[in-house]
Amino acid sequence: xxxxxTKDVDNLGHAGDVKExxxxxxxxxxxxxxxxxxxxxxxxxxxxxxxxxxxxxxSKERNEAQALAxxxxxxxxxxxxxxxxxxxxxxxxxxxxxAAALKAQHRVEVDRxxxxxxxxxxxxxxxxxxxxxxxxxxxxxxxxxxxxx
Numbered sequence: 001x002x003x004x005x006t007k008d009v010d011n012l013g014h015a016g017d018v019k020e021x022x023x024x025x026x027x028x029x030x031x032x033x034x035x036x037x038x039x040x041x042x043x044x045x046x047x048x049x050x051x052x053x054x055x056x057x058x059s060k061e062r063n064e065a066q067a068l069a070x071x072x073x074x075x076x077x078x079x080x081x082x083x084x085x086x087x088x089x090x091x092x093x094x095x096x097x098x099a100a101a102l103k104a105q106h107r108v109e110v111d112r113x114x115x116x117x118x119x120x121x122x123x124x125x126x127x128x129x130x131x132x133x134x135x136x137x138x139x140x141x142x143x144x145x146x147x148x149x
Contacts, residue, residue, distance in 0.1 A: 001026040003036035004043050006050065016051030018043055065134035072108060072131065072139045077101045080148035083124065092120035093145055098129060102141065121145055 001023045008014045009030070012021070018039050021030065030036035079101050082090040095115035102108050116130045124145050131139045 002039035002043070003030055004039045004047055004050070005030075005036045007035050008054075009035050014051075015054040016047045016049075018047050062134050062136060065137040068108070068110070069131070069133055069137050069139035072102075072106075072110070072141060074140055074142060075102075075106055075108075076142040076144060077105055078144045078146060081121075081124065081145050083147040087124065087147075089122045089124075092122045093143065094120045098141065098143060101143075 002018060002020055003026050005013050005015055005017045005019060013019050019036075021036075026036065026038075031038070077098060079093050079097055081093055084090055095112045095117045098115050098117070099110050099112040102110050110131060110133075114132055116132045121127055121143065124147055127143045127145065129141050129143050131141060133139060
């Protein structure tokens with residue numbers, strides 16, 4: 001089955017590509033989820049239009065992400081963590097806490113899903129947290145965790 005991809009599909013191709021896929025995969029997965037349309041007679045023209053639109057959108061998103069990365073550029077955020085006796089932490093600092101702190105302290109709004117925190121921070125001190133703003137753009141934020149008794 002020949003299909004025209006309308007969105008990027010992992011391990012298959014990018015939007016605007018015309019691909020030959022198995023019938024079941026095309027019918028049950030790609031077409032159902034509106035990731036592709038059957039490739040008909042005007043598929044090549046439609047493919048070039050989709051590819052051009054995807055390239056334009058991609059460059060716009062990359063430029064916006066780069067502008068945001070330049071604005072953030074190693075800013076420092078102070079977050080408080082409740083600490084008990086013997087510096088035992090109650091709770092942790094998550095990517096949602098870091099996003100809220102960035103918004104409150106620097107007036108920069110970052111989606112919490114773009115904060116690349118492997119696991120929540122449970123220790124006091126300074127931590128460097130990467131932000132994946134785009135596939136090609138990465139920025140870093142210094143997070144200082146202080147105690148809040």
